[in-house]
Structure formats: C-alpha cells, structure tokens
Amino acid sequence: MTTAYSVPIDNGSLIGDDLPVYTRKDFVSNQEVRWCPGCGDYGILAQMQKMLPNLGVRREDLVFISGIGCSSRFPYYVETYGFHSIHGRALTLASGLKVTRPELKVFVITGDGDGLSIGGNHLLHAMRRNLDLTVVLFNNRIYGLTKGQYSPTSEIGKITKSSPVGTTESPLSPIKIALAAGATFVARTIDRDIKHLEQTLDAAARHKGISFVEVYQNCNVFNDNAFAAFTDKEVRQDKMLYLENGKPMRFGSNNEHGIRLNGFMPEVVHDVADDSSLIHHDTTANPVLASILAGMDYPEYPVPVGIFRAVDAPTYEDLVSEQVAHAQAGGTPDFNSLLRGGETWVVD
Amino acid sequence: MTTPTLTRPEQRVEELERVTIRFCGDSGDGMQLTGTQFTRTAAVYGNDLATYPDFPAEIRAPTGSLPGVSGFQLSFASTEIYTPGDAPDVLVAMNPAALKTNVGDLVETGLLIVDEAEFNAVNLKKAAYSSNPLDDGSLAKYQLIRIDITHNTEKALAETGLSVKDKFRSRNFYALGVILWLYGRSLETTTRWAEQQFKRRPDVLDANLKALSAGYNFGETAELFHARYEVKPAPVKPGVYRHISGNEATALGFVAASVKAGLPLFYGSYPITPASDILHELSKLKSFGVKTFQAEDEIAAVGAAIGAAYGGAMGLTGTSGPGLALKSEAINLAVMTELPLVIVDVQRAGPSTGMPTKVEQSDLLQAMYGRNGDSHVVILAPQTPSDCYFMAIEAWRIALKYMVPVIFLSDGYVANGSEPWRIPDFDSIPKLEWKYATNKGGFFNPYERDPETLARPWAVPGQAGLEHRVGGIEKSSETGDISYDPGNHHRMTMARKERVERVAREIPPTEINGPDSGDLLVVGWGGTYGAITSAVNRARGRGKKVSSLHLRYINPFPPDLGEILSRFDKVLVPELNTGNLVWMLRAKYLVDAVPFNKIAGQPFKIREITGKIQELLGESGPYELGFAPASGLSGG
Numbered sequence A: 001m002t003t004a005y006s007v008p009i010d011n012g013s014l015i016g017d018d019l020p021v022y023t024r025k026d027f028v029s030n031q032e033v034r035w036c037p038g039c040g041d042y043g044i045l046a047q048m049q050k051m052l053p054n055l056g057v058r059r060e061d062l063v064f065i066s067g068i069g070c071s072s073r074f075p076y077y078v079e080t081y082g083f084h085s086i087h088g089r090a091l092t093l094a095s096g097l098k099v100t101r102p103e104l105k106v107f108v109i110t111g112d113g114d115g116l117s118i119g120g121n122h123l124l125h126a127m128r129r130n131l132d133l134t135v136v137l138f139n140n141r142i143y144g145l146t147k148g149q150y151s152p153t154s155e156i157g158k159i160t161k162s163s164p165v166g167t168t169e170s171p172l173s174p175i176k177i178a179l180a181a182g183a184t185f186v187a188r189t190i191d192r193d194i195k196h197l198e199q200t201l202d203a204a205a206r207h208k209g210i211s212f213v214e215v216y217q218n219c220n221v222f223n224d225n226a227f228a229a230f231t232d233k234e235v236r237q238d239k240m241l242y243l244e245n246g247k248p249m250r251f252g253s254n255n256e257h258g259i260r261l262n263g264f265m266p267e268v269v270h271d272v273a274d275d276s277s278l279i280h281h282d283t284t285a286n287p288v289l290a291s292i293l294a295g296m297d298y299p300e301y302p303v304p305v306g307i308f309r310a311v312d313a314p315t316y317e318d319l320v321s322e323q324v325a326h327a328q329a330g331g332t333p334d335f336n337s338l339l340r341g342g343e344t345w346v347v348d
Numbered sequence B: 001m002t003t004p005t006l007t008r009p010e011q012r013v014e015e016l017e018r019v020t021i022r023f024c025g026d027s028g029d030g031m032q033l034t035g036t037q038f039t040r041t042a043a044v045y046g047n048d049l050a051t052y053p054d055f056p057a058e059i060r061a062p063t064g065s066l067p068g069v070s071g072f073q074l075s076f077a078s079t080e081i082y083t084p085g086d087a088p089d090v091l092v093a094m095n096p097a098a099l100k101t102n103v104g105d106l107v108e109t110g111l112l113i114v115d116e117a118e119f120n121a122v123n124l125k126k127a128a129y130s131s132n133p134l135d136d137g138s139l140a141k142y143q144l145i146r147i148d149i150t151h152n153t154e155k156a157l158a159e160t161g162l163s164v165k166d167k168f169r170s171r172n173f174y175a176l177g178v179i180l181w182l183y184g185r186s187l188e189t190t191t192r193w194a195e196q197q198f199k200r201r202p203d204v205l206d207a208n209l210k211a212l213s214a215g216y217n218f219g220e221t222a223e224l225f226h227a228r229y230e231v232k233p234a235p236v237k238p239g240v241y242r243h244i245s246g247n248e249a250t251a252l253g254f255v256a257a258s259v260k261a262g263l264p265l266f267y268g269s270y271p272i273t274p275a276s277d278i279l280h281e282l283s284k285l286k287s288f289g290v291k292t293f294q295a296e297d298e299i300a301a302v303g304a305a306i307g308a309a310y311g312g313a314m315g316l317t318g319t320s321g322p323g324l325a326l327k328s329e330a331i332n333l334a335v336m337t338e339l340p341l342v343i344v345d346v347q348r349a350g351p352s353t354g355m356p357t358k359v360e361q362s363d364l365l366q367a368m369y370g371r372n373g374d375s376h377v378v379i380l381a382p383q384t385p386s387d388c389y390f391m392a393i394e395a396w397r398i399a400l401k402y403m404v405p406v407i408f409l410s411d412g413y414v415a416n417g418s419e420p421w422r423i424p425d426f427d428s429i430p431k432l433e434w435k436y437a438t439n440k441g442g443f444f445n446p447y448e449r450d451p452e453t454l455a456r457p458w459a460v461p462g463q464a465g466l467e468h469r470v471g472g473i474e475k476s477s478e479t480g481d482i483s484y485d486p487g488n489h490h491r492m493t494m495a496r497k498e499r500v501e502r503v504a505r506e507i508p509p510t511e512i513n514g515p516d517s518g519d520l521l522v523v524g525w526g527g528t529y530g531a532i533t534s535a536v537n538r539a540r541g542r543g544k545k546v547s548s549l550h551l552r553y554i555n556p557f558p559p560d561l562g563e564i565l566s567r568f569d570k571v572l573v574p575e576l577n578t579g580n581l582v583w584m585l586r587a588k589y590l591v592d593a594v595p596f597n598k599i600a601g602q603p604f605k606i607r608e609i610t611g612k613i614q615e616l617l618g619e620s621g622p623y624e625l626g627f628a629p630a631s632g633l634s635g636g
C-alpha cells in the first residue's frame, strides 16, 4: 500500500529548456474586461500580462486568486488558472493551495477593502507565516464595486456616500502593516508609472516568500485623482521618492533633494551637494528604517515608492514539507500498524 | 510488581451482569486517568463497556470548587451494552465538591466511596456544605464507605522521600487500587501502562505503583466491603481489540480515506472544544503525508481547505457549532465551485458559546439550511465512537466521487466517548474513486458534468490546456463563464441539488433494530444511538412491538426511509435539541412524528426514552423529563 505524499500531478519542472516562449497575448483571456473606462486597474493588468511571459513559469503553473471588489475581477482577465473567491478570503485559499502545491506560482489580487478590512486578519497571518505568495493590493482608498463608500485607507474627514459630512476614522497604512507583520518583501508602486509598476511586480514575483505590493490605483469614478497630487507626471520627480537599493535617497528633477535622519525623524534636505542622505538597503533584516520610510507621507514628505524590504527567510510551505519528509524518513508507513498502534488485546 | 493474592477465603463474591461506576474529583485529581485505566482493565478482561467523560467547563477552576469537578463514567458488563449507564451504581468522590455535584445521580443503596480526609472545613466551605454530609445523615440511603485515601497514600509513600504535595498526586492510583480489588481485577494492565507512561520519571512510577498496590491491599484487609463483585466477560467477537474515542476514530478514518484515495490530506482547523482532538491526532500523522494548518480563524481554516481541494488535495476542515456558523459563507463557495470538501462539526451545546464541554445535537438544521441561497450539501452523522471511522471514509468517498461538500456531523458524546473496537480489516476497504480532468484538446468547460454523478471535472492547476476560472459567482453550464442568464441559474441550482440527491442511490438499505413494522418506530441520529437502542430493546423485552432505526445519512435521506416510516403506527424522534430531525422528517414524509427533546447538555438516559415509549404505547401517562421549571418560567 503506497501513500500519497503529494498531489499526483505530473507537471514536470517549473523552469526547463522546454518552457514555451510566451508573449503578452498568451496571458490575455477571452473575457471582456469590465472595469470602468479609465480605471487604474487596466494599467496593472497590462503590466502583469507584460511581465508574466518573462517570469520563467509555465502558464499552467500560475494561479491567480482574488476576493471581492473591483480588483478581484482580475483573475478573469489573465489566461491561466483563476479563482474568484469570497470577500476577504483569497489569502486563505492561496495558503491551502500553496501548502499542498508548493510548486505552483500563486498570485493574490486584493484591494484596500478586501485585504485590509474584511480580510485584514488573513493578511497579517499570511505575512508572518511567509508563504511564497505574491500579494498585490490595489489601494484606491474607496469602495468602488459597492459604489463609493469610504475604505480603511480613506483619509480622515473624507466625504463619501457613507460619510456625507466626512469620515471620523484614521486610515491604515498597508506598508506599515506589512512591515509590522514581518513580510519579507514589501513594496509600493503606482498605476501611472508603468515601467516602475512592471519592475516592481517582477521583483515581487521573483521573491521567494511572501511579497506584498501596494499599488496606488486611481478609481476615476468614485475617488478620482486620489493620488494625483504626487503621481502626476509633472510633479512626480519632486513629490515621490524612488527607493533604489544601495542608492542615496534623493529626489527632485535634478536630484536636488535628499532624505536624512534627524534622531528618529526623517527630514528633507534641499541641497545638491549635501551627502548626508540615507542610503537605501532593502535587504536589511531590521525593519526599523523601512518603517520610518513607511511613515513618510504627502505633503510633508515625498511619497516613497519601490522596494522597502526584501529579505530571505524560510517559507512556511517548505518548513511544513520538511516536517512531513522528516516523519517519512523511516519509509512508507503502514496503516494497519497505525490501527494496531498503542494498546491492543486479543479475544479468541 | 506482582498482583497481591486475590481473595480472603471468607470473602463473598457476588456476580453482576453490569456495573456503572463514576469517578469524580477535582480536575487536578486525575479522575480521567483513573476512569481510563479501569476501562482498559475491564476491556482486556473481556467485558463490553462504554464510557463518558464529563469535563469541567473551566481549565483550572480553583481547587476544591464546584466548577472544578471532573468526572468519568463507565459501564462494563457481561452482555452487550450500548451506553455508559443511566445512573452510577458506584460513585467515587475525591472531595466534597465532587460529592455535591454527583451524588444526586447515584442509585439508591449505591456504593459511595469518599476520601474522608478531604472533608475538612475548608473544602466543605468551598462546596457550600453547612455541615459535613458524611456525619449529618444526609447520605443514609447510600452504602457509604469512608476511606482516608489521602493519609493512607501518604503512609504508603512514606519511604519515597517525595513531598507531601507529590504524594497527594498519587491518590487517584490508591482509589483505582481499591476499585480494582472490589471487582477482582488484576493490577497488570495499569502497571504495564504506568511503566510506559512514566518511563522517564522512575520516582513518579514508583509512587503511583506503590499507591495502587496499597489501595488494592486496603480493600483486601480493611473489611469495609460486604462483598466483592464479579462481572464476567461478555460474549464478544474474536479479534484484535483496541480502545477508540470518536475523535480518534474520526482522524483515523480521514487518514484511511487519504490512503485509499492515494491523495494527500490537508486539515485546516482553528482550535475549538470539542473538536480540537482531531487536530491533535492528525498533526501526529505526518508520516502519512498529512499536512495540518492551524489557521488564524475558522474562516481561514475552511478557506485553506478549499484552496487545497482546488489544488487536487483532500481539503478537510473541522470545528464545532460556532465555527460552522463562521464557515458557512466559505462552505457555499465550495458548493458553488463544486469542489470536494469535508467539514466536521463536533456539535456542542449552543446557541452562541453555549456550554462548550456539554453535549447537544442542535446543529442539524444549521448544517442543512444555515447558508445563504439554495445551498445543498451532503450530511452524514456517525452514531458511535467507532462508527466515526467508517463514516469519515464514507464522507470522503462521497465528496470525491460527487465533487461535493460533505458535512460530518459528530457530537461531543460520540467524540469524547470511547469503546473497545475490534480493529477492522483495512485491506478490504475499496479504493476511493476520483479523477482529475485531462486535456482532451479543444475547448474545456469546467462545468461539463458526469452524466451519472453530475460531478463537474476536477481540473487542477498545473495542466496545460485546462486553464479556467471558477468562483462564487454563478457560471454558465456551457462555458464556465460568469452568467446571469435566468435559465442557466435555474439549471445550475437544480443540478447542484440533484447531485446531492443522487448520493442516495448508493446508500445501503436502512438497518432496523427489531421487526420492520409495528406499533412504534423510534428514529434517532448521532450519539443517542446507545440510549435509544437500549430502551427499544427493553420495550421489546416487555413484549412491545417497538423498533428503532438510526440515521447515519441525513442529507440525502436513505431512499427506503419513507416506506419504513409508513409501516409503523407511531414514530418517535428523541433528540438533544428542540426538534431538528423531526422537523425534516415531518416536512419530507408528511408523517406525524412525535418529538422528544432534551436540551440539558447531557445525553439521554435509557429510562427517559423508556418513559416516552411507555407514554406513546399507552403503558403510562404523559412522560416529563425531570427538570423542575425555573422560578418565574412557569408563570406561577
């Protein structure tokens, strides 16, 4: 009697010589895209479809899992395996799938309501476990699908359909949460900078362990221009800080501004010659500096985008598989002896 | 260690057919261990038996307090028995609190053994006794045996050099020794077990065995008992036996199913009483490829199981009633995506937190109807601890074959109860059928159903050409794409319902205990099996035309059920709820079934079912359970 240790699917090696040459088109499904015209989601989908052919993963080994919300329609539009689950729970499905099928490349698509409100608990726990999942959180600071209520990332005082005289709640910072929960890869990008978006998605997908990407995404119907003050092309260089590993934290069209620390507080220096700017190291295990960066917000500071943190740590599913392998080191177990394990007696 | 000589020559030995003993004491007194050890000894001797542990609600209530009392009841017999007994013949009470909470159940003239040293002023106060019941005559209707268990144990361990506190911990072995003597049992089984258990603590082993033997010798020499008792072995089938509790059997059954299916088992669960033991058991069975996932909450537990099922593994989740409520939305996702999923609900007393350690069967309607939309799942209910093993395999057989969620409705009585189990032949269990979809080229429709089972194809990631999307939104039966088409939703809903109903085609003929027609049929499900069977057998012993049947398949019902019901004049449905199954039976079969309900956190006693049977047969007047209405409830 043999025992199944893994799901009996023969899908060969993940990256081999026989990997087909894909183009963007191979990842475009036949489904009609139903987002509002002008929605930031289009850009994210396009960059994902552009990035996937070069990832070195077979199409059939990719799975996109989502919850509920505008962003969660994403799996319908990518030509691979997709699971449009229920509100807030995409990460739970992804966790069970990844533990039993570690060889698959699993993406989780979520939003600020789905991932931080109804599914907030799962986000924390998937992060601390360090499952090898790529989580893309579309942050538009509004509930779009339900037509315009405030979300957990809406700024305090925001007027929406459910807060006609302004909200009375402070917003969550997804990056701070990710860092606090111990996510091993934490990044932020914006829908309007497609090059940065594609690079960030690519780096996230290649990270082994949980990768969390917050995308500032414009909902042009219910929260138009929520990020325009710093993401517009004309102001971007001056209002955003592009984090690059090993590089000083400088910004401005002529790199004339920098970020340095004053005690525990970041401060902006406006001097081309100043060399006191912090150097960004995303591989630093200690998340303190990354957390300080996460606390920098517009308009007081330039908004940091890029990779805040990318560190190595064993994944949950590998540790689980190791325990199983260890338990099986003695050879194939026999169920009959399990039934007879412990105290038995014979009646003749 | 040798067993002391068995009897004094003048000692009278009375033969009994059946004895029910309850050990009770503070939760720190080791009563579960004492009960379990006596059970093992009786089983090895060849008695038939049944046990029921009654845990306190608190983990560590203050020592000696009423809420801290823990009990373990067992019944052993020379004939076949089905329950741990209505009322104990023997009560061992280790302190005043244990006496107070349990003595009311002891049969009149029953044997009451107490540790008299514990009946001091402090403990009496904790148990709210104003005078010492051992002295005030209030226990006159019982055979009171006072033993200074505490000091006798201390004396026996005088040489060990253990502290007074440590010596106190061996009292339960002393008490066990006394009872083993009383029933003429050898110390061998307990000795062997203790040698294993305390391998690394030779001082503890030595103390426990000394206390055990001192208790035994006390029985021998103290001349406190009028007689010793003998309960002969029961005529049981030859074979290799072991003990099994319901939760253990459930875990074993799931792993058996995994081996028979050749698929890995994934168990997502959040700790909850009384289901946690399934998580504990399965987490030990990694050598069978089992992966357990202690989720952050109930929803994550079922979500992860669905994810595992989607990937082609056997996704399993387990919980109790409150957790089933939390899982309901996700269960519906499995209903909609038509994935094989097994959900265990070890029911407990509700609603809300209810009484977590107490038994009830009040989740049947939740399992049946507690989800949004027209949501059909298969529901199975094991009836005894060992039946959990077979029904766990059956749950997976159905889930895999029909691509359907199956709720496995256990209860605290079945889950925590244990019984001797003739170890079944594993090799004769057939392989479990399942199939992954394969790429046949061309268009792949994820909802193209098997014409026989109506199962949709299990298209797991990793296979080129089968890329597709599933989800909670209604899908077209033709393409698998999102569909709001009215006709399509009607068709898909009916197909999901019909797929569950088709499971009935494979349900074996319903077993009837007794003749297949008569004056009264008693219908039950789950842990009430023993009490109902015993009461019905007794009624037939009185010459009454009473039969019973126990439903292990609840949704769908067995196909022969309606016809069987119609062959009896009356149908009685005893349940530990306000009427779940009876409601379903009345709705489906238009039968005037009579409910009989107990919602006390305790199992049925045989005599309670007997009382109701007598009422329905006109042997006696209306039967009421003996719960006095709370003041104010009756409206004066």
Ligand code: SF4
Binding pocket: A034, A035, A036, A038, A039, A040, A041, A070, A140, A144, A145, A218, A219, A220, A221, A222
């Ligand atoms: S409501 Fe907003 S987020 Fe949703 S699709 Fe429309 S623009 Fe995009």
